[in-house]
Amino acid sequence: MKLFDVYPLFDINIVRGKGCHVWDAKGEEYLDLYGGHAVISIGHAHPHYVEAIAKQVATLGFYSNSVINKLQQDVADRLGAISGYDDYQLFLINSGAEANENALKLASFHTGRTRVVSFAKAFHGRTSLAVEVTDNPKIIAPINDNGHVTYLPLNDTEAMKAELAKGDVCAVIIEGIQGVGGIQVPTDEFMQALRRACDDYGTVLILDEIQSGYGRSGKFFAHQYAGIRPDMITVAKGIGNGFPMGGVLISTKFKPVYGQLGTTFGGNHLACAAAIAVLDVMKEEGLVENAAKVGAYLLEELKGFPAIKEVRGRGLMIGLEFAEPIKELRSRLLFEQKVFTGVSGTNVIRLLPPLCLSMSEADDFLSRLHKVIG
């Protein structure tokens, strides 16, 4: 059987990882400034994480959500404490799209409404509602195009207020920092105005922190720079350091109803063991603080490269916009300098390294970048 060929691939077979480095099948070492698309939070093959998963799978890998799974509460307790959302409720699923799907569904159950506001360049996943609120017509199939969504320009407070004032908007969904859209940061003032308008017009505010959350921005959640509290927060990617997992943090204004949401695999024992290990390592090693420190250093240094048109981001979520397309530059970084980076559109390089990136690894990256762009 052939694989369904939907991914343009680099001709590199990554077989091993450690910290912020990965190795290919030929033994070549690469510096990982991509984190497998913002997924690797605590670093590749962290010994505590490896041990926790190995122990759990040898004990019990899976049982269903029809019995008590104490590990789910252990995840919730740790996540509540580290994020400052101890008073919220946690629903666990398997991916980012699924997290947004459930958040939108819950918002609609709660308000009885069907309209959603999303933003230009937004990316929220590829399942039915998640893709409908994603601003990319190329990946919205006719079956997903159901007219629920109005896209507004990011940071346009007047347009946002006018739309919400219509009084029929179920939810606003917004990324803490837009990732796929090219590391676009919503202003704190816009986030605060959005919170107020959602309160004024009975609209649910959903913060998609799937890429920008879990410490990546230098705070646990990127929206915490604006000092607001959303009604729901969606998480995935870094939550399991590569183990597929997602979650929705839900404020107490939403009352759970038996059977209204559900999943076979979500919150299973193995996933919870991974998530607990991630949160323990994040706390133990101060990885949110590390992302803030190393990210601030990188942002400052990168601003000194004349070849880069604009440097955007917070913490270890950094976008480098160039005047020219970056395809060749990214290839040279990968094949000549052995550095993995991400991309956004045609002109933006995205840096999403593991949150344990050290200052010396940051310097190593800067000197490899220097060799390519001077």
Ligand SMILES: Cc1ncc(COP(=O)(O)O)c(C=O)c1O
């Ligand atoms: C902001 C954001 N939301 C949602 C998703 C979808 O997550 P998943 O691929 O786990 O479904 C992504 C994935 O890149 C994302 O960056």
